[in-house]
Amino acid sequence: MYHFIINPESRSGLGKKIWDRLLPIIDKNLKMYDVFFTQYKAHATEYVSFITNDISSPITIVVLGGDGTMNEVINGIRQAEYVTLGYIPTGSSNDFARSLGLNKNPLKNLEIILAPVAFKVLDCGEAMSPKRESRRFIVSCGIGFDASITHEALSSPWKARLNKIRLGKLTYLFIALKQLIKLEKTNALLSIDGGKPIPVKKMIFMSTHIHRYEGGGFAFTPEANPEDGLLDICVISHISKLKILCLLPLAFTGRHIRFKGVDIYQCKKAVIQTKTPLTVHTDGETYGFEKQLTLTCKPRAIKIIIG
Numbered sequence: 522m523y524h525f526i527i528n529p530e531s532r533s534g535l536g537k538k539i540w541d542r543l544l545p546i547i548d549k550n551l552k553m554y555d556v557f558f559t560q561y562k563a564h565a566t567e568y569v570s571f572i573t574n575d576i577s578s579p580i581t582i583v584v585l586g587g588d589g590t591m592n593e594v595i596n597g598i599r600q601a602e603y604v605t606l607g608y609i610p611t612g613s614s615n616d617f618a619r620s621l622g623l624n625k626n627p628l629k630n631l632e633i634i635l636a637p638v639a640f641k642v643l644d645c646g647e648a649m650s651p652k653r654e655s656r657r658f659i660v661s662c663g664i665g666f667d668a669s670i671t672h673e674a675l676s677s678p679w680k681a682r683l684n685k686i687r688l689g690k691l692t693y694l695f696i697a698l699k700q701l702i703k704l705e706k707t708n709a710l711l712s713i714d715g716g717k718p719i720p721v722k723k724m725i726f727m728s729t730h731i732h733r734y735e736g737g738g739f740a741f742t743p744e745a746n747p748e749d750g751l752l753d754i755c756v757i758s759h760i761s762k763l764k765i766l767c768l769l770p771l772a773f774t775g776r777h778i779r780f781k782g783v784d785i786y787q788c789k790k791a792v793i794q795t796k797t798p799l800t801v802h803t804d805g806e807t808y809g810f811e812k813q814l815t816l817t818c819k820p821r822a823i824k825i826i827i828g
Contacts, residue, residue: 522553522554522555522578522580522581523551523553523554523555523580523581523583524554524555524557524572524580524581524582524583525540525547525554525555525556525557525583525585526557526559526565526568526569526582526583526584526585526586526590526594527540527556527557527558527559527585527586528558528559528565528585528586528587528589528590528611529558529559531585531586531587531590531611531612535611536585536586536611539585539609539611539627540585542627542628543585543609543627543628543631546628546631546632546635547631547635550635551635555572559586559590559593563593563596564593565584565586565590565593565594565597566593566594566596566597567597568597569582569593569594569596569597569598569599570597570598570599571597573597573598573599573600573601573603573604574599574600576600576603577603578603579603579604579605580603580604580605581604581605581606581607581634581826582594582598582604582605582606582607583606583607583608583609583634584606584607584608584609585609585611585627586610586611586612587610587611587612587613587614587615587805588612588614588615588616588617588659588660588804588805589612589804589805589806590612591608591617591659591660591804592657592658592659592660592803592804592805592806593806594606595645595657595659595823596656596657598823601822601823601824604824605637605640605824605825605826606823606824606825606826607630607633607634607637607825607826608623608630608825608826609627609630609631609634610623610625610630611627613737614735614736614737614738614805616660616661616732616734616735616736616737616738617659617660617732617804619734619738620660620732620733620734620745620747621641621732621747621825621827622827623827633826633827633828634826637826637828638828639826639827639828640824640825640826640827641747641748641824641825641827642748642821642822642823642824642825643659643731643747643748643821643822643823643824643825644731644747644748644749644750644751644818644819644820644821644822644823645657645658645659645731645818645819645822645823646658646659646661646662646729646730646731646752646803646816646817646818646819647816647817647818647819648662648801648803648808648814648815648816649814649815649816649817650801650808650809650811650813650814650815651813652809652811653808653809656803656808657803657819658731658803658804659731659732659804659823660730660731660732660734660735660804660805661728661729661730661731661732661734661735661741661803661804662728662729662801662802662803662804662808662814662816663726663727663728663729663735663801663802664726664727664793664795664799664800664801664811664814665707665724665725665726665727665795665799665800666697666700666701666704666725666726666757666765667726667728667735667736667739667741667802668726668799668800668801668802668807668808669700669799669800670696670697670700670736671736671802671805671806671807672800672802672807673696673699673700674696674805697736697769698766701762701765701766702762704725704762704765705797706723706724706725706758706759707723707724707795707796707797707799708720708721708722708723708724708795708796709721709724709727709758709793709794709795709796710793710794711727711756711786711791711792711793712791712792712793713754713786713788713790713791714788714789714790714791715790718794721756721758722758722759723758723759724756724757724758724759724795725757725758725760725765726756726757727754727755727756727757727793728741728742728754728755729752729753729754729791729816730742730745730752730753730754730755731745731747731752731753731818732745732747733745733753733775735805736805738773739769739772739773740772740773740774740775741755741772741777742754742755742785743774743775743778744785748821750789750818750820750821751787751788751789751818752787752788752789752790752791752816752817752818753785753786753787754785754786754787754788754791755778755783755784755785756783756784756785756786757782757783758782758784759782760780760781760782764780764782768780768783788818789817789818790815790816790817790818791815791816792813792814792815792816793813793814793816794812794813795811795812795813796812797812798810798811798812799811799812801814
């Protein structure tokens with residue numbers, strides 16, 4: 522059984538236009554399927570939780586939206602052993618699709634999803650706070666500067682304007698420059714796999730990844746592998762604002778990791794404690810302001826069609 526979940530507002534309404542193009546092909550190839558249009562935040566989570574709560578046979582959930590919609594879907598899955606995902610990316614960042622090398626053509630993607638021959642079983646991350654319910658992430662989770670960027674981007678009028686001319690990912694670059702001006706660094710302690718806490722002085726941000734990209738193509742952890750059972754972590758600390766400005770363009774190709782002030786870790790579990798509360802995101806969706814965050818990797822959690 523196919524269940525299609527569509528975010529009609531992804532990339533400023535492009536999601537609905539793409540769905541209208543795909544519908545005749547779906548009608549031609551499938552006798553039975555369900556269609557669900559998201560209407561508000563976490564709507565996809567509610568729907569997926571409902572359809573996967575008590576199932577005993579395989580289903581395919583096809584997501585037409587951006588990384589945020591995919592995040593809502595994976596947070597709703599209850600019996601993952603019965604679920605296969607298909608993904609038709611229509612967001613402004615599409616970091617999940619970029620990492621997997623999915624076809625950019627929606628029609629080609631649909632063709633693959635309707636007759637799949639290749640799959641991957643991917644890791645999933647989980648962020649836990651003492652103050653709120655845990656939240657899964659499929660791409661990345663950030664605390665600090667990168668999270669403040671995604672937090673502002675969610676409500677930025679520039680994102681909608683740039684999406685209309687297919688330049689939505691530039692939103693993150695513009696907001697990054699703005700956030701850099703008012704950036705305040707903080708001290709932190711980072712524990713890796715239960716080891717002795719590592720002091721992080723004047724931390725700017727910590728970005729924890731399942732996949733290598735976030736924020737429209739920033740390869741903060743260029744060696745991240747979504748099938749190795751590990752989190753890849755990039756910590757930026759104790760560097761000047763001018764150096765950050767120089768490092769950001771280099772992060773598109775992963776060359777930022779060569780510089781002092783950039784530390785890369787791999788682990789199954791990490792705990793970060795900061796002196797002051799910082800913004801947190803999971804796959805670009807706001808997870809509040811936190812002083813303590815526990816991050817874990819859930820290996821082989823999500824099955825997805827890739828070809």
